[in-house]
Amino acid sequence: MNADTDSTPSRDLDLSTRLAHAGRAPGSHAGAVNIPPYRASTILHPTLAAFLAPDPEYRSVRYGRMGTPSSHAFEEAMAELEGGCGAVAVGSGLQAITVALSAFVRAGDHILVTDSVYGPTRHFCDQMLARLGVETEFYDPGIGAGIAGLIRENTRLIMLESPGSLTFEMQDVPAIVAAARARGCLTLIDNTWAAGVFFKPLALGVDVSIQAATKYVCGHSDATLGVIVAREEACRMAVKQSAVMLGAAAGADDLFLALRGLRTLPVRLARHQETGIRLARWMAGQPEVRRVLHPALPDDPGHALWQRDFTGACGLFAVELDRIPQDALAAMLDGLSLFGMGYSWGGFESLILPAFPDRIRTAVPWRGRGTLIRLHAGLEDAEDLIRDLDRAFDRLRRTRR
Numbered sequence: 001m002n003a004d005t006d007s008t009p010s011r012d013l014d015l016s017t018r019l020a021h022a023g024r025a026p027g028s029h030a031g032a033v034n035i036p037p038y039r040a041s042t043i044l045h046p047t048l049a050a051f052l053a054p055d056p057e058y059r060s061v062r063y064g065r066m067g068t069p070s071s072h073a074f075e076e077a078m079a080e081l082e083g084g085c086g087a088v089a090v091g092s093g094l095q096a097i098t099v100a101l102s103a104f105v106r107a108g109d110h111i112l113v114t115d116s117v118y119g120p121t122r123h124f125c126d127q128m129l130a131r132l133g134v135e136t137e138f139y140d141p142g143i144g145a146g147i148a149g150l151i152r153e154n155t156r157l158i159m160l161e162s163p164g165s166l167t168f169e170m171q172d173v174p175a176i177v178a179a180a181r182a183r184g185c186l187t188l189i190d191n192t193w194a195a196g197v198f199f200k201p202l203a204l205g206v207d208v209s210i211q212a213a214t215k216y217v218c219g220h221s222d223a224t225l226g227v228i229v230a231r232e233e234a235c236r237m238a239v240k241q242s243a244v245m246l247g248a249a250a251g252a253d254d255l256f257l258a259l260r261g262l263r264t265l266p267v268r269l270a271r272h273q274e275t276g277i278r279l280a281r282w283m284a285g286q287p288e289v290r291r292v293l294h295p296a297l298p299d300d301p302g303h304a305l306w307q308r309d310f311t312g313a314c315g316l317f318a319v320e321l322d323r324i325p326q327d328a329l330a331a332m333l334d335g336l337s338l339f340g341m342g343y344s345w346g347g348f349e350s351l352i353l354p355a356f357p358d359r360i361r362t363a364v365p366w367r368g369r370g371t372l373i374r375l376h377a378g379l380e381d382a383e384d385l386i387r388d389l390d391r392a393f394d395r396l397r398r399t400r401r
């Protein structure tokens with residue numbers, strides 16, 4: 001890339017090549033490789049004529065909340081990653097979901113949301129959308145083409161997430177998209193697990209792909225950011241208007257960190273994938289482990305769909321252990337030295353926590369009777385992580401003697 005030119009990388013190039021160059025503009029930034037964070041609330045207008053003319057991009061005033069070179073660069077790069085026509089950046093992954101849902105629904109609508117959806121998405125539908133007169137029906141994530149039987153006259157959209165939060169069920173995305181299109185419903189997906197790298201929902205006809213960029217895109221557990229990528233301009237425009245009306249915007253420093261994270265995303269994900277599969281296989285060999293919930297493992301019920309539609313797996317998966325009382329679980333988890341107990345995954349560090357899907361499911365009761373543990377494989381050495389887990393199982397066994 002020449003220091004004086006700003007160019008968009010060609011789509012024939014490999015993803016890692018495109019992500020090294022997407023959204024960069026050294027020609028407009030004194031030759032700097034990275035776009036500096038634009039910390040801007042006030043955008044000045046040079047003349048009265050410029051002040052009175054609406055900004056062609058937003059059809060509204062120029063204002064920091066509406067966008068800056070930082071948000072434009074990130075949106076351009078994310079559209080490149082997901083293969084969309086454009087993107088909208090907002091302050092968190094959950095905000096990306098709420099802005100996107102708000103863009104398309106009105107009172108009297110019915111929406112279909114997978115029962116395996118991220119918990120706070122469920123709460124937004126049950127609480128906020130219900131209050132605004134939108135009815136949410138949760139569906140079995142394994143429904144596939146059977147979704148056609150749930151689509152009503154007033155069904156506006158179908159929300160997917162594959163694999164599901166906490167429980168990792170794979171969805172038959174093309175089958176659901178086909179049913180939705182036949183009835184004129186939009187499809188939205190939470191694509192955070194695949195980070196936009198291992199799964200390309202827009203290429204399969206999904207209308208809107210949403211990510212918590214907080215997770216792998218930022219990748220260092222130091223920012224919250226959300227992004228909505230649309231397949232077509234009409235959807236992108238509707239989402240942008242929703243973001244503007246709701247006052248949703250992304251912070252300059254978080255955008256800077258996300259753009260920085262994006263450059264190393266494929267490299268990091270390859271390592272998260274490799275370590276995640278190693279840990280999952282090792283876990284499967286422990287006598288206390290009833291099953292491993294990881295779609296890249298051949299005996300996972302979602303493996304065939306994963307193999308058909310995905311090109312890889314991130315470092316997040318779960319295991320179902322025998323039912324373990326809390327004190328034994330504490331003995332196991334509290335003594336870990338490399339795994340932290342925290343929710344927000346996708347950073348360089350490994351995480352572990354108990355999960356309770358049985359408390360939130362409504363469409364299909366969660367049938368696991370054991371203790372569910374969610375793990376995130378970070379960028380540490382896999383053998384070091386396995387030794388840490390091995391000692392945790394020893395502590396667990398000592399409590400059971």
Ligand SMILES: *Cc1c(COP(=O)(O)O)cnc(C)c1O
Binds near residue numbers: 212214
């Ligand atoms: C973490 C997460 C979100 C929310 O992201 P935030 O940036 O924390 O709001 C949404 N969806 C999924 C699947 C997530 O894991």
